[in-house]
Amino acid sequence: MMDGKEVKMLEFPQKGDERGHLVIVEGMKDVPFEIKRIFYIYGSDANVVRGQHANKKTEFVLINVAGTSKVKVRDGKGNEAVFSLNRPHTGIYLPKMVWKDMYDFSEDSVLLCLASEHYDASEYIRDYDEFVDIVNDK
Ligand code: TYD
Numbered sequence: 001m002m003d004g005k006e007v008k009m010l011e012f013p014q015k016g017d018e019r020g021h022l023v024i025v026e027g028m029k030d031v032p033f034e035i036k037r038i039f040y041i042y043g044s045d046a047n048v049v050r051g052q053h054a055n056k057k058t059e060f061v062l063i064n065v066a067g068t069s070k071v072k073v074r075d076g077k078g079n080e081a082v083f084s085l086n087r088p089h090t091g092i093y094l095p096k097m098v099w100k101d102m103y104d105f106s107e108d109s110v111l112l113c114l115a116s117e118h119y120d121a122s123e124y125i126r127d128y129d130e131f132v133d134i135v136n137d138k
Contacts, residue, residue, distance in 0.1 A: 005032065005095035007073050007081065010061060012089045023089045025114065031061045032093065033116035040065075040112045044105040051100040054131045056123040059116040062102070063091035067109030074099040076135035085111070099131055 012030050015022045027035040044050060051071075062071060064085035071092055074080040076099060083092050091114075094100055102111065117123070125131045132138075 005059070005093075007083075007095065007098060008093050009083060010091045010093050012063075012091065014089050021088065025061070025063070025091070031091075031114060033059050035114045035116070036118050037115040038113065039115070040110055041102070041105075042066075042110045044069075044109065046105060046107075048103065048105060050102040052126065052128075054099045054125045055096050055117075056125065057096055057117050057120070058123060059096055060094040060100075061091045061114040062094065063088065063112045063114070065110050065112045067106035068104070069102055069106065069109050069111055070104040072101045072103070076132040097131075097135060099128060 010031065013024045015024060025031060025035075027033060041050060054076075062085060065088050068084065068086040071083045071085060071094075072080060073083070073094065085092060105111070125134065
């Protein structure tokens with residue numbers, strides 16, 4: 001769908017035993033960047049749509065460590081795909097310059113987000129038309 005680094009589901013190593021589950025996510029190993037920031041989203045109602053932006057620099061991996069949600073990604077050139085996040089040992093990799101909407105949060109959803117960059121509001125594109133213009137070199 002996207003050039004180069006593509007949107008894709010990732011599966012993380014599990015080292016669970018009779019004591020419980022353990023999932024490992026290491027930068028540059030299980031995700032294709034060094035992790036500089038984490039944040040997590042919970043308590044979003046089922047009818048809420050979050051995200052609704054693209055990032056000029058930041059790559060993300062999103063993991064529903066509890067509950068479920070969906071992520072719709074768009075490349076601004078007419079391609080879109082919906083991914084279900086519903087297992088604590090899987091995540092979605094989002095390269096820079098993809099438009100993302102997160103929605104359909106279950107009541108118990110805890111969406112863990114790993115980011116390749118520190119927060120910088122100026123690298124967020126929050127206007128879809130502007131995003132389309134940029135990816136299409138207008
Ligand atoms: P927002 O980007 O709208 O959240 P999401 O993409 O997860 O739906 O962020 C909500 C607010 O939090 C906004 O004012 C920016 C701020 N924020 C930070 O200060 N640092 C961060 O790392 C993030 C993700 C958001």
